[in-house]
Amino acid sequence: MATPMGFELLKQLFKKPATNLFPIAYYPESVLDLLARVEKGEVKVNPPVEVPDKFRGKITYQREDCIGCKLCIKVCPSQAIEFLPEQKKIKIHIDHCIFCSQCNDICPKDCLHMSEEFLLADTDRGSPNLKVE
């Protein structure tokens, strides 16, 4: 008997997957070996899928427009934003960010935006890649 769940299951069978085999189409025996082969051009890396509209990736900060009002710090639920008192500017710790966009929504100077960048994996929480200032 046809049920809404059965119908949904059938629909999913013919739908294009939302993800792809990223970064390569198989699980490598050695990641280091894989990276070396990618560098030599022996292995092709699959590009990531396109991000949807209004995607919330790594924050961008237009420092010169910031007036140091601290509203972004007040609304940030994960204490990811640090105030730099001497400069009256901010520093965002992406390793704490939960990509909620509240800082972006409240900023009166429109200097914070959610970018499309999402490849943020890092072995070091203090990496410059995870700081925005």
Ligand code: SF4
């Ligand atoms: S996006 Fe959310 S969690 Fe990230 S810095 Fe802004 S307010 Fe904080």
Ligand code: SF4
């Ligand atoms: S809300 Fe905007 S202007 Fe105010 S401190 Fe944050 S980034 Fe700067």
